[in-house]
Amino acid sequence: MLTGNVTARLGELEVRCPTVELSYDESPRVKWAKGKGGITARFKGIEATAAAVELDAPARSVALSGGVRLSRGKGWITAERAVIDTATGKVSLQEVKGSIPVDPVHH
Numbered sequence: 001m002l003t004g005n006v007t008a009r010l011g012e013l014e015v016r017c018p019t020v021e022l023s024y025d026e027s028p029r030v031k032w033a034k035g036k037g038g039i040t041a042r043f044k045g046i047e048a049t050a051a052a053v054e055l056d057a058p059a060r061s062v063a064l065s066g067g068v069r070l071s072r073g074k075g076w077i078t079a080e081r082a083v084i085d086t087a088t089g090k091v092s093l094q095e096v097k098g099s100i101p102v103d104p105v106h107h
Contacts, residue, residue: 006019008055034052034054046070061083062083
C-alpha cells in the first residue's frame with residue numbers, strides 16, 4: 001500500500017492519486033494496482049479525473065470509474081467508466097455525456 005501523493009507511469013499514461021494498493025506476481029513486476037481517493041490521469045493530451053482507478057498490468061489496461069471526466073482542450077466527456085488500452089491508445093466509455101465545441105465557420 002502506497003499513500004500520499006502517489007504518481008505512477010505506464011508508457012505514456014501518468015496517474016496521480018492519494019492511495020495505491022499494489023500486487024506483484026514476481027517482484028518488482030506489478031500484476032495489478034488499485035488507486036482511490038480522487039484520481040488524475042494524463043494520456044496523449046487527454047486529462048481524466050475519476051474516483052478510482054484499476055490497472056491490469058498483463059492486459060495493459062487501465063479502468064477509471066466513478067464520475068469519470070475526460071477533457072482535451074475545450075471538449076469534455078463524462079462517463080461512469082472508462083477503460084484505456086495503453087498498448088493501442090484506445091479508450092472505451094460507458095454511460096457517456098459530453099460537449100464537443102465546434103468552431104464557427106468563417107465565410
